[in-house]
Amino acid sequence: MITDKKIKNIMLVFSAIPCALQCWAQDAERKFAYDNYVKYSTQAMTVKDAQKEAAIKKYREGFNKTPYRYAQLNEVKMSSRECLGLLGDYGQFTDLAQQETKIADEKMLISKYTPQSDVIAKVVSEAMNRLWKIADAYRRGELNESDVLADKYLKAIIRYSNLETGRNNAAPRFHASCFLIPTAAVNTYFSLLKQMDEVEAGKSNDPLLKDACLKLKEVALQCWTQPLRNDSTDRNVVQIERFRNHVWWVGGNALAYRSLLPTAFMYKSIPMIDLLSEVCQRGISQASQATYHESFWIEGFTADGAGWGHGKQCLIWGYPIDGGNNALNMLVMLQGSPWEKKLTQENKETLINFFRGSNWYDYKGYAPPCLDRGSSVYVKSSSTIPSLGLANSLMKNWKFSFTGTEQNEIEQFIREANAKDINMLQFASGLYNGTRWFxxxxxxxxxxxxYHIMVNMASNRCDGIESAINFADCYNFFNNDGLTLFQRNGTEYRKIYGGWDVTASPGVTAREGMDKIKPVTNWRGYNSKFNFAGAATSGGENAVAGFVFEKMNASDRDDVNDKGNNKGENESIYGVQVHKAYFIQGDYLVALGAGVNNLRPGLEGTIRTTIDQTAKESEVAVLENGSWQKAKPGIPSFFDKGKPVWVKQQDKFAYTVLPKYSKTAYYTYETKTTDWLKMNKANSAVKDLPAAVDILRLWIDHGREVKNDTYGYVVYCGKDDPSAALPFAVLQNDTLIQAVKSSDGNLCQAVFYKGNTKLDRQGVKLSVSDPCIVQLELINKEYVVSVQDPLMRTDLKQITITLGNKSFVFELPQGKLTGKPVVQKLNF
Structure with a gap:
């Protein structure tokens, strides 16, 4: 029970706030944090809820015994006694003195610029981690109480906390201020829980200890306050909107890296804990293009089974999983307490949908190199799919929240994930295997x-993949431009990235010139100026997709709040326009391009469409005169006496071009010297990087002064040889329609870029009411039609398809499923 005496004691603590903190609180940019410090600490202490108050005491003891995000302490390489030995009488680490002098001399505390702010962050992070190391050694009985109560130690807490809180907020204070430093502060506090309790109970007369307690709280609170959002939530951080509608406060950035829960218990704040339990439960939900503004989180798990991070980037292995995992972890920590939550039906559906969807982005233990900012880091061996951790958590902590059928599915997913080969073949096509449109x-x-095929397209709706010069990929410029990857073992691209020509990314139409581009930091990547991107599939062996492409910097969109400073960089990557379509018919992929235009012919470099740039792992052969011959070195043409040839790599894939649409095409195999650090500095931590790699590259050359050009090529993915005659016919390839039908007439696929358009070629009469993607299949003597709206219009409720003289209406999925293909069986 909270008594008046307890309230009086805590107010005595507040009255002991030192002048430095009072001055800090007078800063208009920082006053909100101080206000909330007082408001929510006193509010928690006055709430008459004996059950929650008793639980808070137990959790505080728990954080003393089990530190939070304990792995961060590994960053301190010195022992606790070595750290203590570096402390001077005034609480300064002697080896950091020179850096602190530079901070003072150059007035970095009042600087509005990120580089100067980062200098402060580095010093404070190192110091606060050392102080935590010392306190943790005391907690574990390795140091005496006299060590951590020494004046120089308490002065150090005050000193480096003041250095942190004295920084200017004009430059956003991100990783260190909201993740690293608060974690060190809150763990230092709980390592000294006995002393902190005495201060807060008014039983300590040590002014340095009182100040140190307040400073640790002040700094820990930054996981709730930093970086500023510059909106109303900065004045009241304990509200649901604080954790919504901002890239820094959703998904992994919201829950995974901040020490939110221990800070709430540090403050004994019931409102904070109440809020976190709600955020964790509501965060396990689905975002989508159509419900973007209504979704609880604007990123995280997506309704198609994938995920978003740092905006609408398909970063499913980072922020969405981190956010989901830590939401579950916190809910597990709160089990058996007054804040316990059950998994809702939406929570369960979201997680199962993610297991099904994420599986497509993993092949035999390898992720395709286009899903995060570490795509060009050399990968030596396979690993388990990252979503396995979520599945294990559910079966350990939430198993009986699911039905028996759901448990069986998740447990089989776990077994196959541990084997690094997920197929789940007994499930219907489109769930874990077959074809799927995200x-x-x-x-x-x-x-x-x-085999595994991925076509990574672009629209104005989605962001590209981010680049970051200093610690991540430097050249994520073409990942979403129709990047088309063919994998049989999962290593075809990751093992050769150090020798890649980024401007020759597979499936991409771009201006050549790796030497003309330079790395940039771009948090939103690159997407298309156009909004047309879609695919139709019933989930089986066949699918059709298409999009309209012209590159733009995704940071230029109005709704981006982390634009960066890369505007105007790398002009050579822009100014190429094309309509690109893909037709998967069994083991064949047919790629068509139309309206290929160089909008900036004044820039150097020919325009080319790369068919593939893959690891050469076996002999390359060419099919000539009915037999396979060893490919010649150099840069041979794809044509022999005017006729296209097949080029294949043994046990891999076979390639050819369609001469009607591709006039000039080449292939080559070569050994290239690698520069792994150029691609991603994180490769410096990888041992035994290959100094050279063998690469097979195939491409179509459009020339420099290209206007309204086309292309067409075929990739055969079967294990035997491609058929002597192509088992399909191209019906149309222009900027109105791109369409292909199988030779037996059982499959017809088309991309309609405009509505009220009719396809009338080679016996196929098909018209549509609106722009759409259509696939017509004859399956088990039934016609199955898949239709999709590539514009994802929320106001479009149905599309009418006319086959011959008969019309059919397709009711489109609505709400969060807007954009999903609709599948119907037709009776003629």
């Missing part, structure tokens, strides 16, 4: 035990 992420994927 309508929130512009991705078409085919997956089976023999």
């Amino acid at each position: 309508f929130n992420n512009d991705d078409l994927i085919k997956k089976n035990p023999n």
Whole structure:
């Protein structure tokens, strides 16, 4: 029970706030944090809820015994006694003195610029981690109480806390201020829980200890306050809107890296804990393009089974998983307490949908190199799919929240994930295998035990993949431009990235010139100026996709709040326009391009469409005169006496071009010297990087002064040889329609870029009411039609398809499923 005496004691603590903190609180930019410090600490202490108050005491003892995010302490390489030995009488680490002098001399505390702010962050992070190391050694009985109560130690807490809180907020204070430093502060506090309790109970007369207690709280609170959002939530951080509608406060950035829960218990704040339990439960939900502004989080798990991070980037292995995992972890920590939550039906559906969807982005233990800012880091061996941790958590802590059928599915997913080969073949096509369109992420994927195909398209709806010069990929410029990846073992691209020509990314139409681009930091990547991107599939062996492409910097969109400073960089990557379509018919992929235009012919470099740039792992052969011959070195043409040839790599994939649409095409295999650090500085931590790699590259050359050009090529993915005659015919390839039908007439696929358009070629009469993607299949003597709206219009409720003289109406999915293909069986 909270008594008046307790309230009086805590107010005595507040009355002991030192002048430095009072001055800090007078700063208009920082006053909100101080106000909330007082408001929510006193509010928690006056809430008459004996059950929650008793639980808070137990949790505080728990954080003393089990530190939070304990792995961060590994960053301190010195022992606790070595750290203590570096402390001077005034609480300064002697080896940091020179850096502190520079901070003072150059007036970095009042600087509005990020580089200067980062200098302060580095010093404070190192110091606060050392102080935590000392306190943790005391907690574990390795140091005496006299060590951590020494004046120089308490002065150090005050000193480096003041250095942190004295920084200017004009430059956003991100990683260190909201993740690293608060974690060190809150763990230092709980390592000294006995002393902190005495201060807060008014039983300590040590002014340095009182000040140190307040400073640790002040700094820990930054996981709730930093970086500023510059909106109303900065004045009241304990509200649901604080954790919504901002890239820094949703998904992994909201829950995974901040020490929110221990800070709430540090403050004994019931409102804070109440809020976190709600955020964790509501955060396990689905975002989508159509419900973007109504979704609880604007990123995280997406309704198509994938995920978003740092905006609408398909970063499913980072922020969405981190956010989901830590939401579950906190809910597990709160089990058996007054804040316990049950998994809702939406929580369960979201997680199962994510297991099904995430599986497509993993092949035999390898992720395709286009899903995060570490795509060009050399990968030596396979690993388990990252979503396995979520599945394990559910079966350990929430198993009986699911039905028996759901448990069986998740447990089988766990077994196959541990084997690094997820197929789940007994499930219906389109769930774990077959073909699938990720309508929130512009991705078409085919997956089976023999091969994996991914077509990573772009629209104005989605962001590209971010780059970051100093610690991540430097050249994520073409990942979403129709990047088309063919994998049989999962290593075809990751093992050669150090020798890649980024401007020759597979499936991409771009201006050549790796030497003309330079790395940039771009948090939103690159997407298309156009909004047209879609695919139709019933989930089986076949699928069709198409999009309209002209590159733009995704940071230029109005709704971006982390634009960066890369505007105007790398002009050579812009100014190429094309309509690109993909037709998967069994083991064949047909790629068509139309309206290929160089909008900036004054820039150097020919325009080319790369068919593939893959690891050369076996002999390259060419099919000439009916037999396979060893390919010649150099840069041979794809044509022999005017006729296209097949080029294949043994046990891999076979390639050819369509001469009607591709006039000039080449292939080559070569050994290239690598520069892994150029691609990503994180490769410096990888041992035994290959100094050279063998690469097979195939491409179509459009020339420099290209206007309204086309292309067409075929990739055969089967394990035998491609058929002597192509088993399909191209019906049309222009900027109105791109269409292909199978030779037996059982499959017809078309991309309609405009509404009220009719396809009338080679016996196929098909018209549509609106722009759409259509696939017509004859399956088990039934016609199955898949239709998709590539514009994802929320106001479009139905599309009418006319086959011959008969019209059919397709009711489109609505709400969060807007953009998903609709599948119907037709009776003629």
